Amino acid sequence: MGQTDSFWSKVRYGGGLGLGFGNDSFNLQLAPSAIYEVNPYFATGVGLQLNYAQIGDFQFLGYGGTVLGLFNPIPNIQLSTELEQWRINREESLDGGNREDNYWLTSLFFGIGYRTNNVTIGIRYDVLFDENRSLTIDPWVPFVRVYF
Secondary structure, eight states: OOHHHHHHTTEEEEEEEEEEEETTEEEEEEEEEEEEEEETTEEEEEEEEEEEEEETTEEEEEEEEEEEEEEEEETTEEEEEEEEEEEEEEEEEETTEEEEEEEEEEEEEEEEEEEETTEEEEEEEETTOOTTTSSSSSSEEEEEEEBO
């Protein structure tokens, strides 16, 4: 067994998938990621993000990447840090013309979750939250994290 085998045996893949639709609305979220388990207490990883939404005359496209660190002080508790960098493109059709908004957004989350096997359920807080530019309406965001 060589060094390559031991490296890849510690890599876990996971991420998130979301799909929503309703009256005149559609939302798709893709967030694949991979982590490397340094030891039983610490893992680090990277991920990609894509979010597309159309609600009536409003269109949204966000894409970017994330760097994360996971710390398990005891087997069932997981602490996390996630640095996300997004490119945001928003467009809204109004009676007087279109309104466009394109910008970069950085989010820094600190989280805590309950971990069992390969699933963690918890909450995270965005310390860089901006109510006018952030993707969420609140800095507190629940999460479900799964790695295989």
